[in-house]
Amino acid sequence: MPDRATTITIAADEQSIAMGHSVRIAARVSDVETPGAWVLLLFVNGRRWGAHERPDAQGRATFLLPLPNPGAARIQVLALPVDTTHWMGLAQQRDLLLAGRWMPDLLPARAILSNSITVEVSRRAIALPAPGDTLFGMQWEPWFTGGTPRWETAQAVPLIGFYDSYNRDVTRQHLLWLMDIGVDFLLIDWTNHLWGKQHWDERPDYVNALLHATQLALEVMAEMRDEGLPVPKAVLFPGLSNGRPTTMQALNEELACIYHTWVRNPRFAGLWLDFDGKPLIVVLDTAAIGDPRATSESALRVPFFKQTLELNAAELDAFRAAQPPVDDSQFTVRWMSSQNEVTHHHELGYWSWMDGTLEPPVTYRNGKAEAVTASIGIFGPQGWLDESAHGRRGGATFIDTFRVALRHRPRIVFLHQFNEYSGQAEGHGYGPERSIYVDTYDVERSDDMEPTSLTAPGCRGDRGGWGFFYLNLARALIDLYRGRADDCALLAVSSPVRHATLSGPTLRIEWSAIGAPARGFSVLLDDQLIRAGIAASPFDVDVSGLPAGAHTVSVIAEGVGTRYPLSYDRLDTPRSEAMPARVDVPFTLQGRP
Secondary structure, three states: OOOOOOOEEEEEOOOEEEOOOEEEEEEEEOOOOOHHHEEEEEEEOOEEOOOOEOOOOOOEEEEEEEOOOOEEEEEEEEEEEOOOOOOOOOOOOHHHHEOOOEOOOOOOOOOEEOOOEEEEEEOOOOOOOOOOOOEEEEEEOOOOOOOHHHHOOOOOOEOOOEOOOOOHHHHHHHHHHHHHHOOOEEEEEOOOOOOOOOOHHHOOHHHHHHHHHHHHHHHHHHHHHHOOOOOOEEEEEOEEEOOOOOOHHHHHHHHHHHHHHHHOOHHHOOOEOEEOOEEEEEEEEOOOOOOOOOOHHHHOOOHHHHHHHOOOHHHHHHHHHOOOOOOOOOOEEEEEEOOHHHHOHHHHOOEEOOOOOOOOOOEEEOOEEEEEEEEOOEOEOOEOOOOOOEOOHHHHHHHHHHHHHHHHOOOEEEEEOOOOOOOOOOOOOEOOOOOEOOOOOOOOOOOOOOOEOOOOEOOOOOEOOOOOHHHHHHHHHHHHHOOOOOOEEEEEEEEOOOOEEEOOOEEEEEEEEEEOOOOEEEEEEOOEEEEEEEOOOOEEEEOOOOOOEEEEEEEEEEEEEEOOOOOOOOOOOOOOOOEEEEEEEEEEEOOOO
């Protein structure tokens, strides 16, 4: 039994919120001697929901809890002793971390239950303006079908907690967020699902799990459409090559299955994105099997492509030559590759999942810009540890790659991406030395946009993620693109990285800005002006006289404001009046001998 003196109390900052918004839950553990010895699990109406948190040295923890369903939300916290043998904080009872799990009827040994509070969640309308000439698509994963083991390499913890893609509340919350920021369609990623197969009916069982998760997502979309909500359209994203190529016959069989199973289903009528008169389908094909003009040499320039494709150049070219054409009778088919700055597959009309450059190639068709991908972070040919990779950089990578979309104004802008989380464990990367890490690595070197806890640990020791920042930045960039933020500047500081620990006598400050032009930039250190009227980034500051410890560097865009706070701890609503375009970056300066 737990120490009777140890208690947990919780309180909410609001008693009522609109559906899809978040309430702040403050928790306090009375065990002041060892407050960090607990993992705190939120339950809403008896089921797990929300990121798991650990109390700080004062026994306090804060939850930012999104609530997607109208009605009364009864909230409690269950505290379990922390298990330090696993980064998630639990080992034997790890399934309790998964959203949707019921609170046990018989509480585990030494568990402590908090008081209960209730928050009322009200229905709300969401009104979106008609899309313009450009459609924004969010890359979205329904692959989380393996319970908590699916999250073993997660670099951060989603605000809704670790989840299973079968959980309809998870999809509902995702869709509410995506409607709030103005996304037009979901690119539902199936891509790594059918490698080396001759026929569609040879697919393994994990693909059937993926299909079921997609079916449930479409059901949620249909339910929300029936509520009168402007849900994003759906675009499916199967694959032909990325691992060992499958046959075009298998792909054509898959397309027929998709058409007859989902597109023709009256329940899902109106949910599909019409593109040039037919539902759009995008096929990942990093080896460019689908285009007879391609050569294997282009794909094999990328080291992890060379490993995962599993065929040498002659075999790839022979395989390509043996394939029939794709059956595009029921769909508008577009091919997608990746790392197009290396492969140049965009010159064959291929779109891109992600490129390894701040100047992503734009795909043109019939002389008009058709597609480009803006990314939160980008890895290079050697993965996230490649010197050419660009991490999040405080939002600067997203701004810099999005700038290309503003210049070219294509029909499609892909936002890379919403929820990835799974990468390769240490020592299990690609390449001969198993050191090429793709998908995701740590908080800085990753590309997820889904809101995460600001404090829950990640698999590589990160203490918290990015909160709502990237969702808010995406909304601001979409508004800027669509002419709703012409009076605003959007500013991101790429160096120093937020909460970095630094040493050395000089601090290099770098930033990126987009939108209304500034007449110059001011740099402040601990709120003391260092220099005003700086023309452009970077700017170096002598910090040799600063004491060790916590400091803050600030960059302000002069002569222009913004209506987008770009908050970390809440989903922003654009303000009616401008505020300073200012970014504050906390960092720690190490002591010197």
